Amino acid sequence: MAGKKQFDMDTALDAAMIQFWRAGYADTSVDDLSRATGLNRSSIYSSLGDKDTLFLRCLDRYAARYGDKYDAALSCAASEPLAAVRAFFDVTLERIADPELPDGCLIAQSAMAIPVLSPAVAAHARQALGFQRLRLRAALKAGRMTDQDAETFAVHAAAVNQSLAVMSRAGASPAQLLAIVDVTVDALSQALRAQRGRF
Amino acid sequence: MAGKKQFDMDTALDAAMIQFWRAGYADTSVDDLSRATGLNRSSIYSSLGDKDTLFLRCLDRYAARYGDKYDAALSCAASEPLAAVRAFFDVTLERIADPELPDGCLIAQSAMAIPVLSPAVAAHARQALGFQRLRLRAALKAGRMTDQDAETFAVHAAAVNQSLAVMSRAGASPAQLLAIVDVTVDALSQALRAQRGRF
């Protein structure tokens, strides 16, 4: 069985990503990755790199995949900032509701483990969270919020989005997760109304 | 050196708790615990139990210590619900600002690892998060919120409190953490004002 790759790279990377996502870096062994991807140890090392490299690829894959979805959700921010932020949270809520995917969030999980991760991985995790904040800030500014309010709401919304990962892991119901988001969306609605009132 | 205990139990448990808090269950070896506490392996096993048992004790110790602080902060909720919730978040913000203590939160970290923790530990982590919600709900009800609003704000505030753990691990500044909390406190302020307006 050689000469041609015996597996699909995207499928294998997805399987590895989900394994890391479910169990975290420390609790995922290379044997776990082997079982999850269906690949042999030597195939993993030759095709996907060592554990640290593979984790980095999975982290970036995760950030890119859901980053695109978050961007799409926020794309209507200029005309409908409230709906955009609502759609932003819906990306997370739908991901959590998907029974095919683990609860939680690979970025949040990695951020929590920063003190024991390699510097490169820690930097990527920090960067992914920073991107999320910038995404939200840009959207809120496009929705005509003041710079200061946009900054405040962006960091708050990014934090609440991460909190959904923690709460879903702890068994919070979809209704509870929605309640968490609703308070934030209502607060944003108030802020946008107040903003508009000033003109 | 024997016949009398050579160490202080509280000091040792605190050291173990901080080690777990900083590095998490999976990334803490018994040798790490030995170094952190200054105790030998056999002393740990004979006096503190095996790794799982010790982690459970540390989790409960953490929950009790900060649980008491959260209770104290919320004790003025009946007369000053807004100040109570503000004080609640201050407990977390001050803990994060303390350079003697790790960033993050042992409960949040454990919740994120629930899929790979022992059932007993997972149950305690879930329970600790549930307690936090009940604490907040009781305080908000005492502050004359409707049952439904109290439920919603309690789960939201508990989630935002957990988000501070994630964000602090990712290197968020004290000002950013405060901004996260401010949005929630402002939203609560609005809700309480609206509530009062109804009478």
Added chain:
DNA sequence: TCTATCTTGAACTGATCGGTCCAAGATGTG
């Protein structure tokens, strides 16, 4: 001071970790 008791340090066990190596064998080309 004698002795029973208990803590301590260190060596040890079997399992698992991340990572490497290499022969076996399937492939595409000539």
Added chain:
DNA sequence: CACATCTTGGACCGATCAGTTCAAGATAGA
């Protein structure tokens, strides 16, 4: 068919894991 190329499976390595065992030695009561 023959050959060079590349993937694959599995054995293997040293390090580290959680947990056990036990002799050495300090203590407390007599």
